[in-house]
Amino acid sequence: MSAGGSTVKGPNVLIIGAGGVGVITAYSLWFKNKCNVSVVIRSDYEIVSQVGYSIDSCDYGKIENWRPHSIHKTIEDSLSSKIFYDFIVVTTKNIPDGPVASRVSTILRPILTSNTEIDPKKESNILLIQNGIDLENEIIQTYSRDELENVTLLSGIQFIGSTKIGPGKIHQLGKDRLFVGGFDSCDIKARNASQEFIEIYSNEGYNIVEFEPRVRYARWKKLLYNAAINTTTALVQLDVPRTLEFAKNKDHTEKFIYEPAMREIIAIAASEGIIIEEEFIDFFINISRNLLFKPSMCVDREKNQLMELEIILGNPIKVAEKNNVPVPTLFLLYNLLTLVQSKLKEELGLLKFDEKTLKLQSTT
Amino acid sequence: MSAGGSTVKGPNVLIIGAGGVGVITAYSLWFKNKCNVSVVIRSDYEIVSQVGYSIDSCDYGKIENWRPHSIHKTIEDSLSSKIFYDFIVVTTKNIPDGPVASRVSTILRPILTSNTEIDPKKESNILLIQNGIDLENEIIQTYSRDELENVTLLSGIQFIGSTKIGPGKIHQLGKDRLFVGGFDSCDIKARNASQEFIEIYSNEGYNIVEFEPRVRYARWKKLLYNAAINTTTALVQLDVPRTLEFAKNKDHTEKFIYEPAMREIIAIAASEGIIIEEEFIDFFINISRNLLFKPSMCVDREKNQLMELEIILGNPIKVAEKNNVPVPTLFLLYNLLTLVQSKLKEELGLLKFDEKTLKLQSTT
Structure with a gap:
């Protein structure tokens, strides 16, 4: 089930992981109003579909009853409406030693399959807003070169200090500063996709988002x-x-x-x-x-x-x-x-x- | 208040600290029946005075409703009967960075004062059955030389694996092996007192207690x-x-x-x-x-x-x-x-x- 509907002219963004980082990411994109924001909300789905999010943000102030354009309980649900997701933003924890089902490569597969079915020529941009180093390796090693043909891997380094303090309740303590670039800094497609994402994410006076030419640094x-x-x-x-x-x-x-x-x-x-x-x-x-x-x-x-x-x-x-x-x-x-x-x-x-x-x- | 009474011919032993180690120490002395065993029991006093200890010991088997010769809720209480304690066995935790009131030097002072009042010439033997190194320093540095005149400091190194698993309930998993000697290995009085303690503590076939000439080792x-x-x-x-x-x-x-x-x-x-x-x-x-x-x-x-x-x-x-x-x-x-x-x-x-x-x- 999806609540709300896509009403904005612009790319479709699917956010996976509705924790402290994911919800502020979703809100920032929604606030700019240049893309359609879908969020996969696992544990808080019921409360968010009923009363929306309650956000206390140092960037955006106190917000009650907020919902993105669409919310979905599962990845499968997010694919039922046959939307091509231009940006797939992963804000889950990255735990390669955890259960296979929650690994990033496992989560992404049905979305990439669906995107390819809808438009086999169009580029799927995956943005990992996650901690750590070498996290892209899991995706590169799991997928075949064919599968990665129309996939661009973007790296998001975020300084935010945002926490889910209760069901549907987010507390953002630190200003959102996001740096986006290609995991491969020579990848022109990644550079262009990063610029496009920055354009739909940046809210002047609220958050800071910059192109990062040296992602690894x-x-x-x-x-x-x-x-x-x-x-x-x-x-x-x-x-x-x-x-x-x-x-x-x-x-x-x-x-x-x-x-x-x-x-x-x-x-x-x-x-x-x-x-x-x-x-x-x-x-x-x-x-x-x-x-x-x-x-x-x-x-x-x-x-x-x-x-x-x-x-x-x-x-x-x-x-x-x-x-x-x-x-x-x-x-x-x-x-x-x-x-x-x-x-x-x-x-x-x-x-x-x-x-x-x-x-x-x-x-x- | 003290429960029971001193009935055994032999030295008076006061045990301070009724945890997993202290209770098995008390039981071992009581079992040998060559000394009078008094125990200061802080948190479990009520239950032990009512129903005694429940002990599950790999050395002594399952024991129900056991009490030492005397139990006391506080140190002060243990001094009210004006008994000279020949051995003061400290089995509390040794936490010099904790509250002053629970430091070993603080705990011992009223007992040593009482002993001196009862018999100023008689030796008070302090046995610290505790972990760690250099724990005697706190006593040596806190007391004057005069105060330590008739005090012998004994060091007990115990391997036991005994835990208080509930109020008045002790579970001893590992065989009791106790090594006793003077903190100062050249101290003849400490050597003799160690031998005396070993005599009243050793239960052949049950526990192992040995004189340790190299305490520091x-x-x-x-x-x-x-x-x-x-x-x-x-x-x-x-x-x-x-x-x-x-x-x-x-x-x-x-x-x-x-x-x-x-x-x-x-x-x-x-x-x-x-x-x-x-x-x-x-x-x-x-x-x-x-x-x-x-x-x-x-x-x-x-x-x-x-x-x-x-x-x-x-x-x-x-x-x-x-x-x-x-x-x-x-x-x-x-x-x-x-x-x-x-x-x-x-x-x-x-x-x-x-x-x-x-x-x-x-x-x-």
Whole structure:
């Protein structure tokens, strides 16, 4: 079922993942009124179809009873109206070690199949607004070259600080700044599609959206925050300012966890020829000190949801291993968080531990 | 109020701390029937005075409705009958960063004062059955030399795996092996007192209790387990076999957390001239693999109680810093667990974080 109808002249955008990021993304596109916004809303579908979203946004203010042009309970439902989706925006968590059904490549397949059936020549633009590094690999490795013929892969790096605080309730604390570019920075189609997306997304005076010619640089830069700070908050289950204030001498977290971890990310990026300026270490720590915020992995652990551990720590560590970059801080955080992730998987029924044999029985 | 009465010819023993360790200690002394056993029972006093303890012990079997010779709700209560306590056995958690009122030196003072009033010439033997290293320093530094004139400090290193699983309910999983000796291994009085305690504690065929001439060696050895494994389980909130099985490749926890952390403890001990054999690394990991057990710090975090972080990690790290021993694994675990400890302190009202200024307001 779809609520509302397509009424705007412009591209069709399908947003998958109606969390803190996805809903603000949807709202920004709807607000500009230059595209048709469809959103796949899994858990909150009933409440949103009845009363719409309640949004408290530092960019757009307090909004009640808002709905995008169309809402769908499932991907299949979003395909029933035979609309060609020009932009497929994925704002779900990216968890390659999670269930196959929730992997990005699995989610996208029926949409790409439907698009090809509707118009086999037209380009499908996939925009991944997600954390981490090397997340496009899962798609490139899963699909055949033929399947990717008319697919353009766009990378969205977002700084936003937006959280779903209840069913249909979104709280956006930090200004939306989105950087869009092709995963392949030489891809002209991706460059043009990025510009088109920026045009339908940008709301002057409200949000900031820019073309990012160096997507990989931007992703490594954002990883400074996520690999060091997001991970630590998940382990100790504290918001960011508390991790700084609660430290020994009030400085041990930044000096002996955040700074070394960030320096290791800088070293890994450098081993790939990407130079991240050291000043961003202080930049991210200062942001952290002044904003009462629980990053995504911390929230995931609290909510018993899987964390984006592999794209945030696993993939950088793979690059470090390939290029022989020592990363002792990141590796210890990763090995500790692997245990937390497995604990979450056990709670979600994704793995079983036999308390009689004391062995793991199966993994998914 | 004291329940029961002193009926045995032999020394008077006061046990402070009626948790998994304290109750089995009390039972072992009572079972031997060569001393009078008084226990200070704080939280479970009512239930124990009514129905006694329910103990499920791998050493002594299932015991119902058991009570020691005397039980007391408070230290003050234990002193009202003007008994000279020959042995004061402390089986509480040792948390020097916790509230002053629960520090070992604070707890002991009224008992030592009472003993001196009753018989100023008689020796008070203090036995600390607690984890960690350098825990005697708090007592030595707090008391004057005069106050310690007739005090003998005994060190108890216990391997037991006993937990309070409910009010008045104790579950002892691992055989009780207790090693007793003087903190100062040259102290003849401590040696004699240790032998006397062993005599009243040893139950042949049930428990194992031995004189330990090298207390410091034994404490560093036990720290291999506690500094590496106990700490990690507290961070990830898993029992020990799960920390091994849930690891990447099922070996990353032992290879990249437990082994490096234990090697660092060995290196710190070596910097003090104490040689811990490397084979104990495998020994402790193999024990861990085969026993479904949640160590004390993990249980403390689950129960929102302060952890013995300083005596298990803080003190060894101080020695490492003094002797310039690099301990990157232990230091990262320590800095992470300091945040968890502060979180627990905040929950217990021992520190306040102002969410407006994002600053710590006070500490105790």
